[in-house]
Amino acid sequence: MQATLIQLSATKTQRAAAVIAAAVMLCGAVLVWPHARAQGVVVQPFMPIFATSVAIAEGLTGFLLWTQFRASGRLIFVALACAYAFTSVAVVFHLLVYPGVFSANGLLGAGRQTSIWIWLIWRAGYALLAALALALKARPPIEGRTKRRIRGSLMIAGSIGLSIALCSAAVAGRNLLPDLVSTASAYHHLSAHPALLTVAAICFASFCAHVLVTRLRTLVDVWLAVALLAGFIDVALTLGAGARYSVGWYAARIAAMVSANAVLGMLMSETSRTYQRLADAHRALQELSVRDGLTGVFNRAYFDERYPREFMLAIKADYPLAVLLVDVDHFKDYNDALGHLAGDECLRRIAHTLSASLSRPNDFVARYGGEEFVVVLPSCDPAAGMVMAERLRQAIADMALPGPVTGGPCVTVSIGHASSRFHAEAPPATLLAAADSALYKAKAHGRNRVEDEPGPQPTAAAYPRHAMSHP
Numbered sequence: 128m129q130a131t132l133i134q135l136s137a138t139k140t141q142r143a144a145a146v147i148a149a150a151v152m153l154c155g156a157v158l159v160w161p162h163a164r165a166q167g168v169v170v171q172p173f174m175p176i177f178a179t180s181v182a183i184a185e186g187l188t189g190f191l192l193w194t195q196f197r198a199s200g201r202l203i204f205v206a207l208a209c210a211y212a213f214t215s216v217a218v219v220f221h222l223l224v225y226p227g228v229f230s231a232n233g234l235l236g237a238g239r240q241t242s243i244w245i246w247l248i249w250r251a252g253y254a255l256l257a258a259l260a261l262a263l264k265a266r267p268p269i270e271g272r273t274k275r276r277i278r279g280s281l282m283i284a285g286s287i288g289l290s291i292a293l294c295s296a297a298v299a300g301r302n303l304l305p306d307l308v309s310t311a312s313a314y315h316h317l318s319a320h321p322a323l324l325t326v327a328a329i330c331f332a333s334f335c336a337h338v339l340v341t342r343l344r345t346l347v348d349v350w351l352a353v354a355l356l357a358g359f360i361d362v363a364l365t366l367g368a369g370a371r372y373s374v375g376w377y378a379a380r381i382a383a384m385v386s387a388n389a390v391l392g393m394l395m396s397e398t399s400r401t402y403q404r405l406a407d408a409h410r411a412l413q414e415l416s417v418r419d420g421l422t423g424v425f426n427r428a429y430f431d432e433r434y435p436r437e438f439m440l441a442i443k444a445d446y447p448l449a450v451l452l453v454d455v456d457h458f459k460d461y462n463d464a465l466g467h468l469a470g471d472e473c474l475r476r477i478a479h480t481l482s483a484s485l486s487r488p489n490d491f492v493a494r495y496g497g498e499e500f501v502v503v504l505p506s507c508d509p510a511a512g513m514v515m516a517e518r519l520r521q522a523i524a525d526m527a528l529p530g531p532v533t534g535g536p537c538v539t540v541s542i543g544h545a546s547s548r549f550h551a552e553a554p555p556a557t558l559l560a561a562a563d564s565a566l567y568k569a570k571a572h573g574r575n576r577v578e579d580e581p582g583p584q585p586t587a588a589a590y591p592r593h594a595m596s597h598p
């Protein structure tokens with residue numbers, strides 16, 4: 128089972144979902160473009176809600192990518208986690224310095240264009256770091272948990288440090304950086320500024336490089352492409368918008384939200400699918416671990432664990448428990464005459480008939496060893512146990528499996544039966560020993576028959592009290 132996403136190919140449905148998301152964004156951008164400069168309603172709480180949700184989404188994406196790195200050792204994941212960590216920090220700065228959110232001009236002594244410079248750092252940093260991650264795609268995984276933790280932590284710390292340094296520089300250099308805005312809320316001449324055009328070019332180039340290099344083979348490739356495209360649309364619409372709280376500005380912010388959530392959505396859906404697959408695999412493994420590989424009935428280990436539990440339960444609830452030991456007659460001759468493969472098939476068919484003959488949910492059959500099976504029948508008194516044993520013997524005989532001698536008797540089984548209500552002191556082995564001794568008798572008395580042996584008896588008890596008879 129695939130533990131990480133590195134080689135997880137995108138299915139047709141996942142590709143279709145990504146294509147639809149990209150198409151909706153592009154169509155939306157084209158439709159909005161002619162109205163981008165139209166002034167919209169100023170919704171003051173929009174910016175804090177938008178920036179907070181983006182910062183959280185980017186941070187969560189970074190964290191989930193980091194866990195993918197911890198599991199796989201692939202540097203591409205930690206490089207992508209760096210891109211998201213960088214962005215998450217830049218978005219927080221962007222919010223702090225944004226005019227009109229916490230104060231008229233923004234916190235940290237921001238100038239009127241500081242938030243735009245930080246936004247440029249955010250968009251360019253994300254695109255560049257995502258492109259840089261491409262270079263690490265083919266790198267072999269880092270071996271060793273400590274090595275992974277140290278290298279990964281250093282890279283993440285480096286990207287966070289870089290983001291803090293660049294954003295702080297944007298705040299500190301508010302008077303040195305080129306002026307991008309014409310008024311406090313409008314930035315019409317921004318589109319002509321080389322800084323913004325450069326960032327737009329970086330975003331577009333990063334998207335193209337990603338598509339060309341990855342060919343969108345894996346799930347991560349596909350949704351990262353959607354995130355990069357959304358980042359470019361954010362920049363393009365912001366360029367066309369001209370002013371804060373215009374139609375284009377709102378549309379650009381929505382594109383930024385798509386950019387922040389595209390990979391996160393994929394990671395969350397894949398994480399829950401992985402849990403589902405893990406649970407299924409665990410269930411299958413558990414089922415496999417209690418089954419006998421040859422016959423498919425429960426194995427000896429399962430019997431050894433469950434039988435004492437059934438025994439104690441019978442003591443506690445004061446009901447009888449029947450045990451049948453079923454042994455194939457002259458099986459050595461069968462093997463010698465027909466070969467071990469035929470012998471295996473014979474055991475499989477006998478096991479199938481035995482389990483198919485049990486109807487109550489708590490009855491079970493296990494392979495006790497070699498050509499011997501054990502059947503446990505809780506709440507079954509001696510009379511019902513003998514009836515059941517005889518029914519099983521007959522069922523095997525009715526199969527009419529040809530025996531080792533051509534034209535001779537068919538395959539048969541001998542069954543030793545023991546059933547009893549117990550003293551609390553009686554060890555579980557006593558009942559098994561009684562069934563074994565009954566089996567010995569059945570063999571000695573000519574085989575293809577059922578014999579019984581009294582199991583450990585109670586000192587004084589009405590018997591049976593709750594016993595259920597087999598129909």
Ligand SMILES: Nc1nc2c(ncn2[C@@H]2O[C@H](COP(=O)(O)OP(=O)(O)OP(=O)(O)O)[C@@H](O)[C@H]2O)c(=O)[nH]1
Nearest residue numbers: 454455456457458459460462467470471497498570
């Ligand atoms: N094909 C096959 N044979 C098995 C398997 N396990 C045990 N056997 C064979 O079962 C045979 C058991 O032989 P014995 O213990 O002498 O018993 P028997 O020939 O059945 O004689 P009785 O029990 O006295 O009727 C041996 O030849 C084992 O090799 C198995 O998984 N597959």
